[in-house]
Amino acid sequence: MLEIQELRKNPEKVIDGLKKRHFDAKPIIDEILSTDELWRQKKTELESISAQMNQISKEIGILFKQGNTEEANKAKSKTVELKEKESELKSDVDTLEAKITQLMYQLPNVPNDMVRAGKSEEDNEIVEEGGPKREFSFSPLPHWDLASKYDLIDFELGVKITGAGFPIYKGKGAKLQRALIAYFLDKAEQAGYQEHIPPHMVNEASGYGTGQLPDKEGQMYHVTEDNLYLIPTAEVPLTNIYRDVILPSEDFSIKITGYTPCFRREAGSYGKDVRGLNRLHQFDKVEIVRIEHPNNTAKALDEMVDHVRGLLNDLGLEYRILRLCGGDTGFASAMTYDFEVFSAAQEKWLEVSSVSRFDTFQSNRLKLRFKNADKKTQLCHTLNGSALALPRIVAALLENYQTEDGILIPVALQKYTGFDRID
């Protein structure tokens, strides 16, 4: 959620910024500001009435104590009218507040200056390309064929046990999965991120904290009996660790990581690009999360990009880095870099990581703050990124490292897998 103080101070800047998303914020912001004006007026009025009530109540207390019942009762009668006015104003104020909140929830984050205006993924900027291109002297198989050829992943069995989008990894396929998780976690730890194993279900408050609720409710699996949600990403439990926290000084930089399975309903995305590992209801991911002083956010984002690039280079995959345009940048994000690897047999770019800075958009909802040098509380900045999401990495590894009679394992991974080829 944006900060209303910013809207009051500089609405034009927000409106201009959101134009890069092709989002017409003017009508919403106009309504917010006029509602806010009215709210403040009513609020001031209410407070002055409350102050009068408090004063009279205090006097009544003293009168009773003195045994002056007559005067006390006289004072009581004075409160009747005030009380009525008070409850009326209270309900006005509540209504206006709810309206403002509801409008504020509709505004996406303002894109960073570096973000280009644009409507869809076609306007994204490719800021970097790297990694080795794979050429084949034979006709390469897509990963789903490789998975069954070498008995690594059983999609049909997953359908039997659970449903589509819940594959079962077997043998070396399972081992590869475990190796990647361990490898990603080790690299994150080396980069200074403290490992966490969070719960895989979260409560409603956490869902609101990171912004999955109320908008993206349909994306999460909901355990209605206990009102818990299966996490769509480790971002949710990891970031919510710092919900309602005030860090004691401005000297901080929090870096945490965690592996979790991620659960996504992917409602409405059936049919396209869902073959094999491309889109699943359950998948594994290692996430990195940072909580930073606003002055350090740009640097932190660069470090995260460097980190993810390092992983892809280590794995020897062809990749490209995109800076998303306004329209393609997620609702809560101020700037996002997507990482895509080239899946050589599908001949398709697959998104394997998304690294974003949210500035105060999340921390405003989370009430995540720090004490600045003036001893005032100030919102922290949050960032997060995948490092990395497994299934598409596995898809690319299988496809890009296939030979006619087996699949090679990148050197960086071999000490984790314990084998150097699958055949």
Add this chain to the structure above:
RNA sequence: GGUGAGAUGGGUGAGUGGCUGAAACCAGCAGUUUGCUAAACUGCCGUACGGGUAACCGUACCGGGGGUUCGAAUCCCCCUCUCACCGCCA
């Protein structure tokens, strides 16, 4: 699942209708004293919103929501959560 207890400021913990935004202690911050360390002493020490250039003033908040009352941390109702014991169980 059953029974019981509880939820107060960073922590411990007092407080059962008014002078309590909240005692006391601990932690923390600033200072005084002191050869250093330690100790002692003094002051400060919640958050949000509104008003004000500011000092400051006002309002709200004692798990959440509603009610009684001139007045609620304190009484009543509902909900959530936590702890303990029992049952079941990895």
